[in-house]
Amino acid sequence: MIELRDVHKAFGSNRVLRGVNLRIESGTSMVIIGGSGTGKSVALKCILGLIQPDSGLITLDGQDVTTGDRDAFLARFGMLFQGGALFDSLPVWQNVAFRLLRGSLKRPRDEAREIAIEKLRRVGLKPEQADLFPAELSGGMQKRVGLARAIAAEPEIIFFDEPTTGLDPIMSGVINELIREIVVEMGATAMTITHDMTSVRAIADNVAMLHDGVIQWTGLVADMDQSGDPYLEQFVTGSAEGPIEAVR
Amino acid sequence: MSVVLSPLAALGRNTLAGLAVLGRICSFAVTAFSHILRPPYYPREVMHALLQIGWLSLPVVGLTAIFTGGALALQIYAGGARFNAEAVVPQIVAIGMVRELGPVLVGLMIAARVTSSIAAEIATMKVTEQIDALVTLSTHPMKYLVAPRVLSALLTVPLLVGVGDIIGILGGYTVAVQKLDFNAATYLQNTVDFLEMRDIASSLVKGAAFGVIAAVMGCYFGMHSGRGAMGVGRATKGSVQAAAILILAANFVLTGVFFSV
Numbered sequence: 280m281i282e283l284r285d286v287h288k289a290f291g292s293n294r295v296l297r298g299v300n301l302r303i304e305s306g307t308s309m310v311i312i313g314g315s316g317t318g319k320s321v322a323l324k325c326i327l328g329l330i331q332p333d334s335g336l337i338t339l340d341g342q343d344v345t346t347g348d349r350d351a352f353l354a355r356f357g358m359l360f361q362g363g364a365l366f367d368s369l370p371v372w373q374n375v376a377f378r379l380l381r382g383s384l385k386r387p388r389d390e391a392r393e394i395a396i397e398k399l400r401r402v403g404l405k406p407e408q409a410d411l412f413p414a415e416l417s418g419g420m421q422k423r424v425g426l427a428r429a430i431a432a433e434p435e436i437i438f439f440d441e442p443t444t445g446l447d448p449i450m451s452g453v454i455n456e457l458i459r460e461i462v463v464e465m466g467a468t469a470m471t472i473t474h475d476m477t478s479v480r481a482i483a484d485n486v487a488m489l490h491d492g493v494i495q496w497t498g499l500v501a502d503m504d505q506s507g508d509p510y511l512e513q514f515v516t517g518s519a520e521g522p523i524e525a526v527r
Numbered sequence: 528m529s530v531v532l533s534p535l536a537a538l539g540r541n542t543l544a545g546l547a548v549l550g551r552i553c554s555f556a557v558t559a560f561s562h563i564l565r566p567p568y569y570p571r572e573v574m575h576a577l578l579q580i581g582w583l584s585l586p587v588v589g590l591t592a593i594f595t596g597g598a599l600a601l602q603i604y605a606g607g608a609r610f611n612a613e614a615v616v617p618q619i620v621a622i623g624m625v626r627e628l629g630p631v632l633v634g635l636m637i638a639a640r641v642t643s644s645i646a647a648e649i650a651t652m653k654v655t656e657q658i659d660a661l662v663t664l665s666t667h668p669m670k671y672l673v674a675p676r677v678l679s680a681l682l683t684v685p686l687l688v689g690v691g692d693i694i695g696i697l698g699g700y701t702v703a704v705q706k707l708d709f710n711a712a713t714y715l716q717n718t719v720d721f722l723e724m725r726d727i728a729s730s731l732v733k734g735a736a737f738g739v740i741a742a743v744m745g746c747y748f749g750m751h752s753g754r755g756a757m758g759v760g761r762a763t764k765g766s767v768q769a770a771a772i773l774i775l776a777a778n779f780v781l782t783g784v785f786f787s788v
Contacts, residue, residue, distance in 0.1 A: 324659070327662070327663055328662075329659050329662055329663070349665075350665045353662070353663060353664075353665045354665055356663060357663075358660070358663045360656045360659070360660055361656070362655055362656060364655060364656040364657050364659065364660035365657075365660075366652075366657055366660070367657075368575075377664050377666075378664050378665065381567065381569070381666065382567065382665050382666065383665070384665075428664075
């Protein structure tokens with residue numbers, strides 16, 4: 280279980296997180312929604328230790344994430360980045376098998392390649408695409424490679440940062456389905472950040488809305504449409520009218 | 528009063544800011560060296576960096592050195608002729624190339640070619656979240672990106688300087704023998720006789736120092752780049768400027784260390 284307790288983070292005078300409290304139960308899929316610049320990615324990066332929160336506590340299975348063996352901690356995570364964040368200088372299969380080629384999870388090169396090709400197949404890519412470089416792939420294919428990399432070491436927890444941004448609706452649907460299937464199949468805990476309400480409905484067990492640096496609403500995805508929360512309602516319906524200021 | 532104090536205050540602020548940056552760069556360099564010494568090691572990354580920084584810089588270093596050596600021979604011959612000292616061409620070309628022009632020109636060419644490339648590559652990786660991805664894949668960016676580049680520069684730039692010195696001397700030799708009617712054997716003998724071990728040592732030490740400066744600047748500015756294309760551009764420009772200035776400053780210091788009597 281991942282838990283954030285009263286987490287604060289500011290960049291200069293910009294207080295992005297103002298006391299975030301959130302609990303993600305093991306084996307569930309939590310989707311965090313919220314407008315651009317509300318701190319969703321910051322919250323996610325705070326959990327991974329990519330950004331240090333100013334105050335508050337983040338725990339994984341009851342243990343403070345800032346203590347203990349960092350490599351062992353990170354080995355439990357997989358992450359799909361918004362833009363894929365694939366390493367340009369490495370072919371696709373080495374991107375997928377990155378973790379299996381070095382560090383504590385290192386395997387023989389042939390075995391790592393086999394696993395990479397299997398994971399690529401799992402996300403709908405062909406073995407012959409394993410030797411291409413990321414720049415030779417379309418945006419949708421790059422997302423799939425990113426997804427294959429996120430699951431290559433079979434992590435317990437997977438983070439998805441805007442998994443459908445920049446994709447057409449059909450490819451978005453394919454990625455959403457893949458994420459849902461993989462999370463269920465692996466029994467992993469998932470945390471997804473998105474603006475895309477179609478993704479929310481496809482991926483989420485639970486939803487949390489981040490607004491003004493705090494969790495404005497959290498609950499089951501099934502309860503989202505009857506929440507009675509004006510902020511969530513405005514976000515879900517995409518209305519320009521409501522408590523969330525829309526810049527015209 | 529404020530008219531007088533404002534520029535002084537601005538000068539003080541800028542000086543303090545400059546010193547703070549210098550301190551951060553020194554701290555960054557120390558951290559980089561600590562990662563070179565501690566496992567895990569990434570031999571593939573080191574091999575790649577050796578190829579990029581060392582082997583692929585050879586053509587530009589060779590061309591720079593040969594033209595500089597040739598021009599130096601012409602200048603010394605023309606200048607020496609004013610007081611009947613044309614015969615010193617081999618000695619002055621040798622000392623000029625080995626002590627100063629070889630290390631400095633190679634250092635500046637490395638700053639132009641390697642520092643810019645490292646800064647742009649790492650800054651782009653930062654902008655596209657590849658650095659964050661490395662961290663999530665349990666790989667320390669200092670160890671994976673910075674340490675191999677700094678180590679490779681430390682190992683290869685002295686060799687490049689050595690090659691540059693030899694090619695520069697050969698450039699001078701070719702001009703002197705082909706155009707200025709020097710005797711080939713005498714020219715080479717004079718060159719060898721005149722150079723001291725201290726000249727060669729200073730050249731190689733300067734090469735190592737300039738290599739480290741070039742790689743550290745590229746990595747530092749890349750890792751601290753701002754967002755977007757503008758951030759990458761600024762990181763690249765800043766890294767080359769800083770590397771060039773620090774190389775020239777380090778050259779002055781090292782020349783003082785080796786040759787002040």
